[in-house]
Amino acid sequence: MNFEFQNPTRIIFGAGNLSRLGEVAGEYGKKALIVTGGGSVKRSGVFDRAVESLKAAGISFAECSGIEPNPRITSVARGAQTARKEGCDMIVALGGGSVMDASKVISAAALYDGDPWDMILHGQEKVYVPTEALPVITVPTLAATGSETNCGAVITNEETTVKSFIQIPLLYPKVAVVDPELTVSVPKDQTAYGVCDLITHVTESYLNGIDNTPIQDRLAEGVILTAMEWGPKAIADGDDVEARAQIQWAASVALIGWCQVGTNAAYPVHMMEHTVSAYHDITHAAGLSVINPAWMRFAAKTNTAKFVQFAERVFGLSAKSADDLDCALEGIDRFEAFLRSIGCPTRFSELGIDDALFETYAQDTVKIVNDGNGNLPGIPPMSIEDMVEVFRSAL
């Protein structure tokens, strides 16, 4: 293990903490840009409560609403323009992962004269790395992406059909106000997608990491087990604040960096899903739910011991040996069955996607990240043909 780690985000976690937003924001200025999505925060009253808390602390605001589920670079540019025009001192991201991701990029774009797409890794010759950004306060309304406590953001360029990311320490939110009560209105399907999303964040680093990271492994298994125990409770009864809190915390921990630190893991399932959802406006986690089990069956053939550990520790199976592929595959079957049990799709056909663009997704994926030999990094590295095989197995 040889690594660097620093996550400076201050987390304020617990039911009822939305009322502290103004107090928290007061440390960063007098005017906020509130970024929101399709309007659910307005319908639920969360927006009004946030504004009330800001106003009570003497903080005025401007708005950037309408961030898409797969947030677009044009929306980022629009938000940055508003922040500049209105002289905002900070960004308050009030929504799910797409709102938080867009907010992070807006925070840097507001202080950059060029095209914000310059910051997003997309195969360009020179990536622009921003060095200053407005402070961001995240207020998640969905337990899913963990964007509230990390420095990553995924953005789509609708013009070029590219979906890719930026991940730099500058974009760590200053504060994450994580109030699980805000998620009680999330419908069953989105709750389930959130559970799938957070689990996939963990399986990626768990199954693509270096050997001998026993603490990170146990934590990853703990996140998965917690999501599998409490996720169905939150889906069954959306008003179960305890269940909402457990999956919210699991979602934050899943991508806060604690599971990933030192694993040096690539995220092949995410990379593949991004290219798929660049072409089809599907929920990110729905794409993950289809691709992840298919990828697992492919990867288990070479990384058998880790999949055996997954089968034993997460599903209580007993392997005959560390290279017991049958046990590994049984663990993956159980995992896929869990995803189905909470209503997540596990086949492309359920998403209305056929095999027409499989080769294109694969080609696009390695355009964004490759190992220098044209393969997608991961354990094992994947050729174009490997990716197409995985996609095909999930038809």
Add this chain to the structure above:
Amino acid sequence: MNFEFQNPTRIIFGAGNLSRLGEVAGEYGKKALIVTGGGSVKRSGVFDRAVESLKAAGISFAECSGIEPNPRITSVARGAQTARKEGCDMIVALGGGSVMDASKVISAAALYDGDPWDMILHGQEKVYVPTEALPVITVPTLAATGSETNCGAVITNEETTVKSFIQIPLLYPKVAVVDPELTVSVPKDQTAYGVCDLITHVTESYLNGIDNTPIQDRLAEGVILTAMEWGPKAIADGDDVEARAQIQWAASVALIGWCQVGTNAAYPVHMMEHTVSAYHDITHAAGLSVINPAWMRFAAKTNTAKFVQFAERVFGLSAKSADDLDCALEGIDRFEAFLRSIGCPTRFSELGIDDALFETYAQDTVKIVNDGNGNLPGIPPMSIEDMVEVFRSAL
């Protein structure tokens, strides 16, 4: 769960990273106060290598050597005076837990005109809370306290025979340069004490926390299991850098806050041990090794389900039910046997301590922390008599 969490320390982890000290320190100024202990870093050559790295980065230094294993407030005052007199911009803590703890308090004391003991919680009417401190860079030479990545420090007042602590966000180290190679010269007994120390940090929050913290529980179990697997390897072969790295990372994670966050746990075993080692100059972890199993047998009677979980998940035992006290006690026996197997004492007699001051330790403990009813906080809260009973059972 309702909590706040923020740990801003930048961690640079991995064998060979001592050479990066100068580069890292360069961000904080031109002159360092290097704080060290009894001289082992000089004998091992680590001091010279640290100085070489600093010099190469154009950083000069002053020294504060001779920090005691139980660091004294007089040494803190001496270090602070040197830092002021020499115009140091930063503190480099090069040593074990005592050196790092002393360094943190020196960093605040250097900018405070009063008595540094004012900052240490010891039953005074008004605790002085410092608001500024010199930046601290920790370079641990022992895998044990986890002080390298947290904001706590334990200091002894030899005049009044009080050992107590300060724990405030101001004291988070700016950077922890964690190089497991620096620990290969640690002798077997100190390596074992380190393993005991880090495990006890985790058992405290695990066994004294609120219910329903499943992720923190799994992480805590992971730290314990990792320490139990790799600790004996590091003891058997001190040059096993992989084993050294595993227990070093376990020690850091044990008290970085990730296991503790949201558990709202008291640290009763530590509080009792501090009063014992205020009277007897024993290694902190030797005291913990004696008191922890004795406390566990006491606490298991009321908090049985959690001890059953400990027995099942850490030692693979199978309980008849969640309140199977026999299983819980069997887990504690196994834990005590592990401590003995690595050479840690589990009876006061092994430390040359008799029952003469048991009542005094207990009285002193609640002088520092109590729940308002004269009891020591924990699960369950402990009366003076309870503490004496625990001490007596470990005679």
